[in-house]
Amino acid sequence: MSSKRKIYLSLKKIPKDKIKKKLDIGCGKNPLSLEFEGKITAIDKENLKLPTNVKFIKKNIREFKITEKYDLIIASLILHFMKKNKSIKFIEEIKKHTFSKKYNFIVCLGKKDNGFKKFPIAFYPTLKELENLYKNWNIIDKGDFKTDIEEHDNLPPHNHNIIYILAKKKL
Numbered sequence: 001m002s003s004k005r006k007i008y009l010s011l012k013k014i015p016k017d018k019i020k021k022k023l024d025i026g027c028g029k030n031p032l033s034l035e036f037e038g039k040i041t042a043i044d045k046e047n048l049k050l051p052t053n054v055k056f057i058k059k060n061i062r063e064f065k066i067t068e069k070y071d072l073i074i075a076s077l078i079l080h081f082m083k084k085n086k087s088i089k090f091i092e093e094i095k096k097h098t099f100s101k102k103y104n105f106i107v108c109l110g111k112k113d114n115g116f117k118k119f120p121i122a123f124y125p126t127l128k129e130l131e132n133l134y135k136n137w138n139i140i141d142k143g144d145f146k147t148d149i150e151e152h153d154n155l156p157p158h159n160h161n162i163i164y165i166l167a168k169k170k171l
């Protein structure tokens with residue numbers, strides 16, 4: 001099964017009727033949050049052209065402060081761009097700004113990724129570490145896998161270690 005499919009299958013475990021306000025951090029040009037209908041707030045440092053239901057904020061996450069609560073916050077393949085302690089604090093902010101009984105979907109490059117060797121101070125957690133950060137939430141889904149060989153950004157063919165967690169806030 002492709003990596004993209006694994007991630008989308010996990011997102012499908014969220015009951016769509018329970019999700020109104022969404023925040024997609026480091027959304028990229030194909031935001032995962034578009035799986036859900038209605039308004040989305042999405043952040044990226046690049047200037048992106050996104051559908052009209054997306055309120056796009058061009059901002060570096062290092063300068064972004066979450067000020068409202070959401071039903072679903074997605075941070076997918078973005079947290080490795082920050083130092084470990086900063087990303088952990090950011091996850092705490094994400095958790096705080098989630099309504100009770102609502103969801104976080106966090107996708108990371110994991111510790112077995114080659115990037116970790118190059119940037120050991122950045123956030124490349126293990127699945128256990130992610131689970132620990134969500135130990136007071138219900139874990140709906142989680143995974144740790146290697147992608148198929150990819151070629152992008154002028155790099156030689158390589159694969160990535162992806163870990164993810166879908167967690168639901170308790171009361």
Ligand SMILES: C[S@@+](CC[C@H](N)C(=O)[O-])C[C@H]1O[C@@H](n2cnc3c(N)ncnc32)[C@H](O)[C@@H]1O
Pocket residue numbers: 025026027028029030031032043044045046059060061062075076077078081107
């Ligand atoms: C690998 S893509 C992930 C896109 C999407 N979330 C996904 O999972 O398919 C990383 C995205 O993060 C954005 N990005 C990288 N560093 C950023 C930063 N410091 N602040 C905001 N966005 C950043 C990039 O522009 C890019 O769109």
